[in-house]
Amino acid sequence: xxxxxxxxxxxxxxxxxxxxPCIWLAWRIYDDDLGPEPAKTLVNTCGVWAAxxxxxxxxxxxxxxxxxxxxxxxxxxxxxxxxxxYASLHFGCYVFFILGADFQSFTFExxxxxxxxxxxxxxxxxxxxxxxxxxxxMRLCGKRWKLIxxxxxxxxxxxxxxxxxxxxxxxxxxxxxxxxxLGLLALRCKxxxxx
Amino acid sequence: MPKKPLIIIPPKxxxxxxxxxxxxxxxxxxxxxxxLLGGALIGGPLISHAAPSQLTDENPGGPxxxxxxxxxxxxxxxxxxxxxxxxxxxQYNNFYEFGTAxxxxxxxxxxxxxxxxxxxxxxxxxxxxxxxxxxxxxxIDFEERIYRLRCVEAWSMVIPWVGFSLSEILKKAQxxxxxxxxxxxxxxxxxxxxxxxxxxxxINWPYQEGLRIDEAMHPLCILAVGxxxxxxxxxxxxxxxxVVPWKYGFKSIKSIxxxxxxxxxxxxxxxxxxxxxxxxxxxxxxxxxxxxWSQAKERRLPNSLLKxxxxxxxxxxxxxxxxxxxxxxxxxxxxx
Numbered sequence: 001x002x003x004x005x006x007x008x009x010x011x012x013x014x015x016x017x018x019x020x021p022c023i024w025l026a027w028r029i030y031d032d033d034l035g036p037e038p039a040k041t042l043v044n045t046c047g048v049w050a051a052x053x054x055x056x057x058x059x060x061x062x063x064x065x066x067x068x069x070x071x072x073x074x075x076x077x078x079x080x081x082x083x084x085x086y087a088s089l090h091f092g093c094y095v096f097f098i099l100g101a102d103f104q105s106f107t108f109e110x111x112x113x114x115x116x117x118x119x120x121x122x123x124x125x126x127x128x129x130x131x132x133x134x135x136x137x138m139r140l141c142g143k144r145w146k147l148i149x150x151x152x153x154x155x156x157x158x159x160x161x162x163x164x165x166x167x168x169x170x171x172x173x174x175x176x177x178x179x180x181x182l183g184l185l186a187l188r189c190k191x192x193x194x195x
Numbered sequence: 196m197p198k199k200p201l202i203i204i205p206p207k208x209x210x211x212x213x214x215x216x217x218x219x220x221x222x223x224x225x226x227x228x229x230x231l232l233g234g235a236l237i238g239g240p241l242i243s244h245a246a247p248s249q250l251t252d253e254n255p256g257g258p259x260x261x262x263x264x265x266x267x268x269x270x271x272x273x274x275x276x277x278x279x280x281x282x283x284x285x286q287y288n289n290f291y292e293f294g295t296a297x298x299x300x301x302x303x304x305x306x307x308x309x310x311x312x313x314x315x316x317x318x319x320x321x322x323x324x325x326x327x328x329x330x331x332x333x334x335i336d337f338e339e340r341i342y343r344l345r346c347v348e349a350w351s352m353v354i355p356w357v358g359f360s361l362s363e364i365l366k367k368a369q370x371x372x373x374x375x376x377x378x379x380x381x382x383x384x385x386x387x388x389x390x391x392x393x394x395x396x397x398i399n400w401p402y403q404e405g406l407r408i409d410e411a412m413h414p415l416c417i418l419a420v421g422x423x424x425x426x427x428x429x430x431x432x433x434x435x436x437x438v439v440p441w442k443y444g445f446k447s448i449k450s451i452x453x454x455x456x457x458x459x460x461x462x463x464x465x466x467x468x469x470x471x472x473x474x475x476x477x478x479x480x481x482x483x484x485x486x487x488w489s490q491a492k493e494r495r496l497p498n499s500l501l502k503x504x505x506x507x508x509x510x511x512x513x514x515x516x517x518x519x520x521x522x523x524x525x526x527x528x529x530x531x
Contacts, residue, residue, distance in 0.1 A: 029500070035283070035286065035287055035297065035298065035497075036279070036283035036286075036287045036352075036496040036497035036498070037287070037297075037350060037494065037496055037497070037498060038498070038499060038500050039498070039500055039503065042500070097500050097501075097503065098503065100503045100505065105489075108489070109488075109489075112484075112488075112489070113487050113488065114487075115487065165487070166487075167397065168295075168397070169289075169291045169295045169396065169397055169398060170291075170295045170393070170395050170396050170397060171395045171396075171397060172295070172393075172395040175395060
C-alpha cells in the first residue's frame, strides 16, 4: 500500500486528479450537457479551475512553513502548470468559442472591458512562468528565476481584479477568491526574519 | 390605444430551420392541438406543444382552473424564427432569488408555492384590492405570444408565452389621473426564495421593476402565466410574470405579488444597484453598449461551440414598428 504514496506515485495521483475537471468537461461536450450556451459553461468552468489551482499553488509555501509539510514542495510546479493549463483553456475558449476567433471584436473587447484588460497580463505572466518552469531553464535563469516567479503575486492580484470587475448579482466569487488569494499573499508579508 | 396586430419581423441572419429541430415539431403539435381544441376543452390532459425529447418536466403542475384556461388560449401566428427548445427555456434562467448560476433556478425553484397566489393592485387606482390569482384572471382570455427575449447579457431566446395584455388587468383597477408609472414587486420570502437570505447578494430584495403607464398599456406588454402551452414553471416566474419584449429581460419581473400605480418613477432593482449600467427604460438598443460589454450583437440560444449563432441586435428588439412611437424624440443614449 505504501508504495502508492511515494513521490513518483503521488505525482501520478495529483496529475490524474488535476486532469479530472478537464476530462469531465470533455465528457459533457460529448454528452451535449453544457446547456444552451456551451461556450459560456466551458469558459466559466475553466476559469474557476484556473483560480482554484492558483490558490492551491500559493498554498504550498504556507503549508510547508506552518505544518512543516516539506514533501508538498515537490508538487508545486505541477500545480502551477495546471493553473496555466486551465487559464489557457479559459482564454482560448473565450477567444475561439465566444468571440468566434474574430480578431476585430477581440481587440475591441480588449480596449473596452476592464476585467478583460486585467486578465491579459495575468495570462502572459502565467505563460512566462510555465515556460521558465523546467529545471534546465531554472538553472539557466539563475538568481533571476525567483524574481520572475514572484510575479505569481501580481497574477493573484490581477485575478482578484478580474473577479471584482465582473460583480453583478453577488459578491460571492469575488469575496471567496479575494479572501483566499489576498490572504495567502498577506501570509507572505509576515515572513520570519531568518530564512 | 388602437389594437395593433402582432408583427414578428424575421431577423436578417436567419438560422436554417434544420439546424434546430424544435420549430417544425412545435408547430405541428400546435396545429394538432388547435384541431383538437374543441374536445380538449372537456378537461382532458394538457396537450404538450413540444417534442417529448425537449421536455424534462412534462407536467409543471398548477391548478386545474389555470390548465383549463391555458388550453383555451388563442394560438399565436406561426413564426419563421426558430423557437428555443423547452428544456433550455426552463433550465437556463436568471432568477437570482433562486441562485446566481443559470442552472440554479431549475434546481431550487421547487421551493416556491405558486398556488394559491395573491396579487395586490394598489396606488393611484380607483379600485385597489388584493386578489387571488384565479379571481384576478376571471373573464380574461389567454393568448399565445411568441416573443424574442433579449437578455442584457447579450444572449437571446425565442419563447412561446401564454398570457394576456397587462392593460386588461390595469383597466380592471381603473387607474386615476395621477397614475403615470406602474411599479411591480416580486415575492419576498426567504423560505421560498433562498437567495434572498444570502448576505453576499448585491440586490436589495424584493426585486422591483417599473414601466411608464403608456408602456404598460401597450398591447405588446403582457403578463405571462404559461409557457409552451403549459403552466409557467416556477423557475420562469410562476405564477405571474411580466414580459416586455422590446426591453432587456431584467425588466420582465417574475413571480409578481404587487402592482402599484404611481405618480413618480418607481425604484427599480438593477437601476438602483448600478445606474450607469442599467437604465430605467432599458430598451434594447444595439447602439448603447453596456459599460462592460457590447450590445451590438447577441448570441441566439441554443448555440454550439463552433456555431456561436451571433445575430445583430435590433433596436427595440425588432419591435420598433410597434413601440418606437412611445419614445418620440427621447434621447435614447441618455435615457438608456
